[in-house]
Amino acid sequence: xxxxxxxxxxxxxxxxxxxxxxxxxxxxxxxxxxxxxxxxxxxxxxxxxxxxxxxxxxxxxxxxxxxxxxxxxxxxxxxxxxxxxxxxxxxxxxxxxxxxxxxxxxxxxxxxxxxxxxxxxxxxxxxxxxxxxxxxxxxxxxxxxxxxxxxxxxxxxxxxxx
Amino acid sequence: xxxxxxxxxxxxxxxxxxxxxxxxxxxxxxxxxxxxxxxxxxxxxxxxxxxxxxxxxxxxxxxxxxxxxxxxxxxxxxxxxxxxxxxxxxxxxxxxxxxxxxxxxxxxxxxxxxxxxxxxxxxxxxxxxxxxxxxxxxxxxxxxxxxxxxxxxxxxxxxxxx
DNA sequence: TTTTTATGTCAGCCATGTTGACTTATTTTT
DNA sequence: AAAAATAAGTCAACATGGCTGACATAAAAA
Numbered sequence: 001x002x003x004x005x006x007x008x009x010x011x012x013x014x015x016x017x018x019x020x021x022x023x024x025x026x027x028x029x030x031x032x033x034x035x036x037x038x039x040x041x042x043x044x045x046x047x048x049x050x051x052x053x054x055x056x057x058x059x060x061x062x063x064x065x066x067x068x069x070x071x072x073x074x075x076x077x078x079x080x081x082x083x084x085x086x087x088x089x090x091x092x093x094x095x096x097x098x099x100x101x102x103x104x105x106x107x108x109x110x111x112x113x114x115x116x117x118x119x120x121x122x123x124x125x126x127x128x129x130x131x132x133x134x135x136x137x138x139x140x141x142x143x144x145x146x147x148x149x150x151x152x153x154x155x156x157x158x159x160x161x162x
Numbered sequence: 163x164x165x166x167x168x169x170x171x172x173x174x175x176x177x178x179x180x181x182x183x184x185x186x187x188x189x190x191x192x193x194x195x196x197x198x199x200x201x202x203x204x205x206x207x208x209x210x211x212x213x214x215x216x217x218x219x220x221x222x223x224x225x226x227x228x229x230x231x232x233x234x235x236x237x238x239x240x241x242x243x244x245x246x247x248x249x250x251x252x253x254x255x256x257x258x259x260x261x262x263x264x265x266x267x268x269x270x271x272x273x274x275x276x277x278x279x280x281x282x283x284x285x286x287x288x289x290x291x292x293x294x295x296x297x298x299x300x301x302x303x304x305x306x307x308x309x310x311x312x313x314x315x316x317x318x319x320x321x322x323x324x
Numbered sequence: 325t326t327t328t329t330a331t332g333t334c335a336g337c338c339a340t341g342t343t344g345a346c347t348t349a350t351t352t353t354t
Numbered sequence: 355a356a357a358a359a360t361a362a363g364t365c366a367a368c369a370t371g372g373c374t375g376a377c378a379t380a381a382a383a384a
């Protein structure tokens with residue numbers, strides 16, 4: 001009685017619920033990026049710069065190819081923002097030691113400062129939402145979000161076991 | 163023993179967890195939009211067109227101002243894509259009956275067809291993620307996502323009570 | 325030695341955001 | 355009735371950040 005199998009089309013998969021899911025993503029992402037965008041504008045940077053700074057900060061010593069795989073944009077598009085960040089001293093490139101064709105990317109002090117500033121804002125937003133929702137809801141959020149991510153990138157995240 | 167209050171800084175608010183939350187949003191949104199973008203390209207449309215088609219489909223008879231409030235872009239930006247959609251017969255405008263300055267927006271048959279096609283893809287993605295995560299996780303996802311949305315737009319969603 | 329790979333560059337195109345100035349029709353306020 | 359405010363639209367110019375295509379260089383791999 002307690003363990004009735006969920007039917008093929010359970011209640012939470014009604015059209016309206018799925019639409020709501022779509023809208024939640026739209027509004028959440030819109031507001032999630034809004035604040036950082038303002039900060040970036042003060043530096044003359046855009047969202048693309050933020051992504052680069054973020055992921056390089058998260059994976060110091062990563063290669064340009066690594067970054068391209070994550071961002072899923074062309075190297076020409078990346079080159080534009082990456083070049084600016086390097087020239088303005090937010091990111092340094094050094095040749096790979098094993099493979100000297102590679103350019104290993106990391107943040108400078110300046111870059112790390114900006115990264116902290118930007119990420120701090122977003123962390124605060126996530127923290128507020130997490131706190132308000134509670135630990136259990138956070139687990140649910142993780143599961144659902146992971147399910148929307150393609151298999152390759154899903155494996156970037158540590159297994160759901162906490 | 164079972165009802166220990168969560169401390170001021172519970173485990174799921176550790177820096178790494180918050181970063182993970184940030185990344186989940188980034189990857190989920192990236193993959194969430196990828197498929198529809200491909201379909202749109204076949205029509206010579208972009209993501210901006212999709213948003214307009216989506217929200218007009220969702221709120222038939224909405225005004226231009228309503229749409230601007232949701233999208234949070236300028237009327238000049240909206241005008242570009244809205245104009246194309248109207249001229250190409252995806253959306254019709256009719257003057258408001260109470261306030262004749264308003265232009266009430268709705269989808270034509272053609273627009274509704276495209277809306278269904280686009281939304282169907284995203285609904286399938288959300289459905290897959292929801293199904294894999296389970297009803298409880300979906301509730302958690304909703305709570306967290308709602309917490310990231312500003313107060314005004316949060317009230318667009320029906321109360322969390324199911 | 326040849327081929328492939330990692331990275332970078334130049335040039336140009338497109339979509340979509342912005343600001344600012346101005347118009348028209350209609351409603352609201354005075 | 356006149357004046358002000360509002361809903362919508364328009365023109366022009368500019369910035370960001372995607373894209374394609376072609377080509378270059380250095381280093382690694384075959």
